[in-house]
Each structure stands twice: as C-alpha cells, then as structure tokens.
Amino acid sequence: MPDHLFDMHPYMPHGQCYLWQNDLLLLHVVSDTLIVLSYYSIPFALVYILKKRQDIPFSWIYWLFGLFIFLCGTTHLLSIWNVWVPDYWLSGFVKLATAISSITTAALVWPLVPKILAIPSQAQLVAANSALAREIENHKRTEQELRKLTLAMQYSSSMVIVTDAQTRIEYCNPAFFQITGYSADEVLGQRANLLKSDLTADETYKGLWATLLSGSAWHGEFLNRKKNGELFWCLESIAPILDESNSISHFVSIIHDISDRKDTEEIIRHMAYYDPLTDLANRSLFNERLEQAIHQAKRNPQIFALFYLDLDRFKNINDTLGHLVGDKLLIEVGRRISACLREQETVARLGGDEFALIGLNLTSPADAGEIAQRVINTVNEPFFIDDHQLFVSTSLGISVYPQDATTSEQLLKHADDALYLAKQHGRNTFEFYNASANAQSLRRLNIENHLRHGLARNEFSLAYQPQVDLASGRIIGAEALLRWMPAIGPIGPDEFIPIAENSGLIVEIGEWVMRTACRDFMAAPLHERKLLLAINLSARQFKKTTLVDSVRGILAETGFPAERLELEITESMLVEHFEKTVKQMQELKNLGIRLAIDDFGTGFSSLSYLKRFPMDTLKIDKSFVADIYDNQNDACIVRSIIGLGHGLNLKVQAEGVETAQQLELLQLHQCDRGQGYFFHKPLPIDEFRRLFV
Numbered sequence: 001m002p003d004h005l006f007d008m009h010p011y012m013p014h015g016q017c018y019l020w021q022n023d024l025l026l027l028h029v030v031s032d033t034l035i036v037l038s039y040y041s042i043p044f045a046l047v048y049i050l051k052k053r054q055d056i057p058f059s060w061i062y063w064l065f066g067l068f069i070f071l072c073g074t075t076h077l078l079s080i081w082n083v084w085v086p087d088y089w090l091s092g093f094v095k096l097a098t099a100i101s102s103i104t105t106a107a108l109v110w111p112l113v114p115k116i117l118a119i120p121s122q123a124q125l126v127a128a129n130s131a132l133a134r135e136i137e138n139h140k141r142t143e144q145e146l147r148k149l150t151l152a153m154q155y156s157s158s159m160v161i162v163t164d165a166q167t168r169i170e171y172c173n174p175a176f177f178q179i180t181g182y183s184a185d186e187v188l189g190q191r192a193n194l195l196k197s198d199l200t201a202d203e204t205y206k207g208l209w210a211t212l213l214s215g216s217a218w219h220g221e222f223l224n225r226k227k228n229g230e231l232f233w234c235l236e237s238i239a240p241i242l243d244e245s246n247s248i249s250h251f252v253s254i255i256h257d258i259s260d261r262k263d264t265e266e267i268i269r270h271m272a273y274y275d276p277l278t279d280l281a282n283r284s285l286f287n288e289r290l291e292q293a294i295h296q297a298k299r300n301p302q303i304f305a306l307f308y309l310d311l312d313r314f315k316n317i318n319d320t321l322g323h324l325v326g327d328k329l330l331i332e333v334g335r336r337i338s339a340c341l342r343e344q345e346t347v348a349r350l351g352g353d354e355f356a357l358i359g360l361n362l363t364s365p366a367d368a369g370e371i372a373q374r375v376i377n378t379v380n381e382p383f384f385i386d387d388h389q390l391f392v393s394t395s396l397g398i399s400v401y402p403q404d405a406t407t408s409e410q411l412l413k414h415a416d417d418a419l420y421l422a423k424q425h426g427r428n429t430f431e432f433y434n435a436s437a438n439a440q441s442l443r444r445l446n447i448e449n450h451l452r453h454g455l456a457r458n459e460f461s462l463a464y465q466p467q468v469d470l471a472s473g474r475i476i477g478a479e480a481l482l483r484w485m486p487a488i489g490p491i492g493p494d495e496f497i498p499i500a501e502n503s504g505l506i507v508e509i510g511e512w513v514m515r516t517a518c519r520d521f522m523a524a525p526l527h528e529r530k531l532l533l534a535i536n537l538s539a540r541q542f543k544k545t546t547l548v549d550s551v552r553g554i555l556a557e558t559g560f561p562a563e564r565l566e567l568e569i570t571e572s573m574l575v576e577h578f579e580k581t582v583k584q585m586q587e588l589k590n591l592g593i594r595l596a597i598d599d600f601g602t603g604f605s606s607l608s609y610l611k612r613f614p615m616d617t618l619k620i621d622k623s624f625v626a627d628i629y630d631n632q633n634d635a636c637i638v639r640s641i642i643g644l645g646h647g648l649n650l651k652v653q654a655e656g657v658e659t660a661q662q663l664e665l666l667q668l669h670q671c672d673r674g675q676g677y678f679f680h681k682p683l684p685i686d687e688f689r690r691l692f693v
C-alpha cells in the first residue's frame with residue numbers, strides 16, 4: 001500500500017483524541033454500542049423471519065442484507081475496540097468485508113426490484129382473494145345449475161341425445177331408453193340414425209343438415225322406428241354445439257314422442273275428410289283429390305274422368321221405409337261403387353244420395369263410359385236391407401279432363417250438367433258432358449233469372465183447355481195451363497216449369513195461377529156455367545206447409561166455390577212425399593176441394609197407395625191414349641185404368657184425345673171425361689169465354 005496515501009503521522013490516531021476528552025469518549029462508545037446492538041439485532045430478526053417463513057421469495061437477498069448489516073455493526077464494534085486497542089488492520093479488513101458485502105447487496109438488489117415489485121401486495125392479494133371467492137361461488141352455482149339440468153334430463157319424459165360432431169351418440173337420457181327400447185350398450189358410440197325408419201322424406205334430412213351446418217337449430221318431425229320395429233312420430237329439436245373456434249363439437253337433440261298427437265290429428269283429419277256414414281271421401285277431400293289429379297295430368301299428360309251421380313228416386317225409399325234403411329242403402333251403394341274403381345281412385349259422397357268419382361289414367365273417354373256402365377249395373381243388382389229387397393237405379397254425368405274442362409269447378413259443373421241430361425233421358429243411364437248440355441245449363445240459368453221477374457213484369461198468362469163430358473159432349477170444365485212470354489221469346493211450360501220448381505219460384509207463380517184462374521172463372525159468362533176448374537200443383541207447392549192456408553185464402557178472396565176447384569197432383573208426387581201429401585190432401589178435401597191424379601200410369605203405380613189417397617179423379621196419361629187405337633197393350637192399360645177408377649168410385653178422364661177413333665174407344669170403355677186437341681187446344685181466356693157466349 002503506498003505510504004504517502006495512508007501516512008498517519010501528521011494525524012493523531014483515533015483512540016488518542018479520547019484520552020483527554022472523557023465525555024466525547026463516552027458519547028462515541030455509548031452511540032457505537034447502541035448502533036452495534038441494533039445492527040446485530042437486524043440480522044437476527046431476518047434469520048428468525050427466514051426460519052419462520054421459508055416460502056419468502058428471494059431469501060438470499062435477506063441473508064446478504066443480514067450479513068451486510070452484521071458487518072456494519074462489527075465496524076462500529078471495532079470503533080469501540082480501537083479506542084483501547086489500536087488494531088486498525090482488523091478494522092480495515094472488517095470495513096473491506098463490509099464494503100464488499102454492501103456493494104454486492106447493492107449490485108444484486110437493483111435487478112431484483114422489478115421482480116419484487118411484481119410480487120402482489122397485500123391489498124392486491126385481498127382483492128385477488130375476494131375475486132377468487134366470487135369465482136368459486138359462481139362455480140358452485142354453475143355446478144348446481146348443471147346438477148339441476150342433469151336431473152331435468154334424467155327425469156324428462158322427452159328423449160335427450162347428445163352426439164359428437166360425427167353424430168356418434170355420447171349421451172342418452174332414461175326416457176330415450178324407455179321409449180325406444182334400446183339399452184345404453186346398444187346405442188352409446190352408435191350413429192344417431194339408428195332410429196331412422198326410411199319413411200321420412202329425403203327433403204326433410206336435406207333441410208335438417210343445411211340448417212345444422214349453418215350453425216342454427218332445426219325443428220321438425222320424423223317418423224322413427226323403435227328397437228322392436230314399431231314406428232313412432234317424433235317432434236325433434238336438434239341444435240349444434242360450437243367450440244371456442246366456432247366449429248361444431250356436438251349436437252344435442254330433444255325428441256318428443258308425438259304418436260298420440262298424430263293419432264288424434266289423424267282422427268280429426270279423418271273426420272274432416274271422410275263422410276261419417278259411408279266412410280268415403282267427403283266433398284273437401286274430393287276437391288283436393290280432383291286438384292291433385294289435374295296437377296298430375298298437367299305434368300304428365302293423361303286423361304281422367306269425373307263422374308257425378310245420384311240415386312234415382314232415392315227419396316221414395318227414405319220416405320216409405322225410413323231414414324235408417326235409406327242410410328244402410330247408401331252405405332251399401334258406396335261399397336259397390338268403390339269396388340268399380342281402382343284403389344288409387346276416389347269415390348266420394350258429396351251429401352244425400354250424391355256421389356262423385358274420379359277415374360284416373362284413361363286411355364280414351366270411352367273407358368269412362370265403361371266405368372259408368374259398371375256402376376249402373378252394380379247399383380241395379382238388388383239390395384237386401386232389413387228384410388227388404390230394394391231395386392235401385394242411378395244416373396251418372398261424366399266430364400273428361402282435358403277435353404271438357406281443365407279446372408275443377410268446370411269439370412264439376414260439366415259433370416253436373418251431364419247428370420241433368422242423364423236424368424232427362426230417362427234415368428238409369430249415363431251421359432257425357434257436351435257443349436250443348438253446357439248451352440242448356442246456361443239457358444236454364446238465363447230462364448231462371450228471367451222467371452224471377454216474370455210476375456212483376458206481367459209476363460204470365462193462362463190458357464184454358466176445355467174438359468168434355470164424353471157421354472153428353474158438353475164442356476164441363478177446363479184445365480188452367482200457364483203460359484209465359486218473357487223478353488227472350490216464348491218459352492213452353494215443359495221447359496220453364498221444372499226450372500221454376502227447382503228454384504222454388506213455382507210456389508209464388510202457382511198462387512198467381514190459382515188466383516187468376518179463380519177470378520177468370522168467377523167472371524161472366526163462366527161463372528153461370530158452374531164449370532170445374534182444374535189446376536196443376538207441383539211437388540214444391542205440396543212441400544209448403546202453407547199450401548192449404550194459401551188455397552183457403554184465394555178461395556175466400558175470389559169467392560170461387562171449393563167444390564168446383566180440382567187440383568191435379570202427379571202420381572210420383574204422391575209417392576215421394578207420402579205421409580205429408582196424405583195429410584195435406586186430407587186438409588184440402590176438408591175445404592171441399594176435388595183432387596185428381598195427373599199422368600196416371602206413368603209413375604209408381606202402387607195400388608195400395610191409391611186407396612189411401614182421398615181422390616176424386618184419375619187422369620189417364622196422354623201417352624196411353626195416343627196409341628189406344630193401334631196398340632193392344634195401351635188399349636188394355638186404358639181399359640184397366642178406367643175399370644180401376646170406377647172400382648174405386650173415381651171419375652176417369654182421358655188426356656190427349658186427338659182423334660175421333662180414340663174418342664170412340666174411350667166412350668166404348670165408358671171413360672167419363674176427355675181433354676185434348678180433338679175437342680180444343682188450350683185457349684186464351686177471351687177465346688175460351690167465347691165458347692160460352
């Protein structure tokens with residue numbers, strides 16, 4: 001060591017300055033002693049802490065710091081020591097050791113600062129602790145929720161399936177095993193399509209996958225199959241579960257067994273689409289099937305036919321044998337008609353005795369004719385119902401797609417027009433629609449429209465056809481016959497009366513006829529002649545419960561004597577409305593009115609009915625009279641009717657007498673009265689009056 005740097009000679013050694021200053025010595029010794037004691041206590045405290053808290057991070061720095069403090073204390077201890085023992089080398093070395101330890105500590109403590117600062121503070125630890133506590137609480141709550149959801153799945157009556165992204169089953173709830181009959185071993189790891197029945201449309205699966213792969217949930221219905229092969233309807237909700245990277249990791253399906261609901265739906269559907277009596281399709285289903293047939297025929301050009309049919313005079317059966325027999329007959333007719341068509345074709349009951357059929361895939365319209373004939377033949381076979389043997393006939397109208405129409409409304413309307421034609425052509429037959437039938441139906445509609453205004457426009461008049469007493473040749477009365485002169489040109493009663501009957505207008509028109517005829521006959525010169533007045537009544541008028549009141553009212557209003565009024569009723573009307581008709585007739589008879597059966601021989605001809613009606617006159621239909629001279633059968637029929645009428649104490653009147661020979665024969669068989677062109681055509685009132693002037 002260079003002496004000039006540490007030359008101590010000019011200075012007094014440390015210790016000697018205290019020799020002559022006792023107080024200073026005391027101050028230094030006491031202070032150094034206190035410093036030493038407190039310096040030494042620090043390493044001890046640190047050692048104690050490190051022993052107790054061995055987890056303290058960076059403990060070596062505490063050891064280093066402790067050593068440095070200890071050396072500092074030792075330096076002060078040596079300061080006291082040097083007062084009396086000038087061992088400055090020792091003090092120098094201790095200071096050197098202190099310097100080394102302090103430099104080392106200082107050098108090592110600075111890099112440690114950021115690391116120590118990174119150690120959380122107490123406050124931070126408290127905050128982290130409470131955050132952790134909250135986290136734990138949330139976790140517990142989530143666990144509880146999960147437990148609840150798991151329990152819900154366990155006890156749910158709906159099936160729950162969880163699959164992986166490849167649709168391999170990972171979880172099924174107990175309801176799944178219970179409903180499908182599978183066990184866990186049989187399904188876990190299997191593809192979810194093990195329930196597939198192959199009866200669900202491919203479009204459904206396509207839609208399902210498109211929805212799921214787009215990340216959305218799919219809802220829909222499947223017809224699935226259980227382990228035992230039984231089919232069951234499922235309402236499913238399937239949702240994809242996405243992972244953190246937004247890829248599908250799982251699928252979860254909730255499945256409800258809706259077979260019961262489907263059964264109920266099926267019952268409701270059946271009620272909505274099937275006729276409860278015959279179990280045939282009803283009008284709604286028929287319309288749907290017709291639309292389907294049109295749709296298919298448009299895509300795949302083909303011919304099909306629509307048949308419209310009803311039973312001829314079905315009402316007779318209902319009225320005479322009761323509705324129960326009528327219903328059983330309809331059921332049986334439905335069965336027979338169905339047997340005439342193929343499985344995929346439609347037979348519907350549209351109401352009452354009306355049926356409609358669709359005959360598909362025809363090679364030509366003639367096929368439709370064959371089907372219609374089969375239907376007629378099968379219906380013509382006798383029916384045995386409740387000890388009754390019934391003979392029934394049917395009439396059919398046919399429209400063919402596409403030649404007659406291409407819309408359901410038009411096809412139905414044209415078949416209906418054709419049916420009308422079949423009825424007009426004598427029943428028990430079929431007719432194809434044709435344009436003229438269409439024109440006829442349009443004409444019918446036009447006539448009906450004009451008829452509605454006929455009375456208001458004063459377009460009606462009456463013609464009177466004289467009725468002659470065949471023994472004396474005297475005119476004893478006349479039949480009032482309605483004439484109509486509308487703006488569209490004259491229309492005969494044969495055409496407009498059925499339309500007036502169908503539309504119900506005949507009731508009002510009939511009253512006008514009776515009132516006008518009674519007035520005409522009350523005026524001179526007819527009144528004095530005490531002529532009989534014959535008036536036709538239609539079935540529709542008879543159905544009206546007000547008929548008797550109306551007749552009574554007209555007689556009272558016009559003063560025409562009841563005993564000179566003869567109301568003509570056709571034979572078929574008597575049979576169709578038997579009970580009601582007898583009652584009405586009896587009430588009319590009670591007024592004193594005469595009753596005649598018109599067109600006798602053309603209707604039902606049940607003699608047992610005849611004796612129950614309170615009749616006065618039988619009118620032999622002109623069709624028998626026409627050939628009475630040339631046709632033995634007709635002559636025989638006329639003779640029999642005259643005999644029958646007289647046997648029942650009735651007056652017999654022949655209609656349509658046109659020749660002297662006919663008259664001669666009728667007189668020969670003692671027919672009471674005659675009416676026909678041979679005597680007079682129906683005459684306008686003025687001409688008729690002139691006969692008596």
Ligand SMILES: Nc1nc2c(ncn2[C@@H]2O[C@H](COP(=O)(O)O[C@H]3[C@@H](O)[C@H](n4cnc5c(=O)[nH]c(N)nc54)O[C@@H]3COP(=O)(O)O)[C@@H](O)[C@H]2O)c(=O)[nH]1
Pocket residue numbers: 465479480481482483492493494497510513536537538598599622655656657658675676677678682
């Ligand atoms: N409910 C009502 N029906 C009525 C009424 N007025 C007429 N009618 C019915 O309309 C049908 C057709 O009647 P019409 O064209 O008047 O024909 C009558 C006679 O003109 C015709 N007749 C009479 N004599 C002859 C003859 O010698 N030859 C021949 N070819 N025809 C003849 O017969 C019709 C009378 O028939 P009927 O009633 O059966 O006695 C007809 O059914 C009328 O009943 C009405 O007001 N209400």
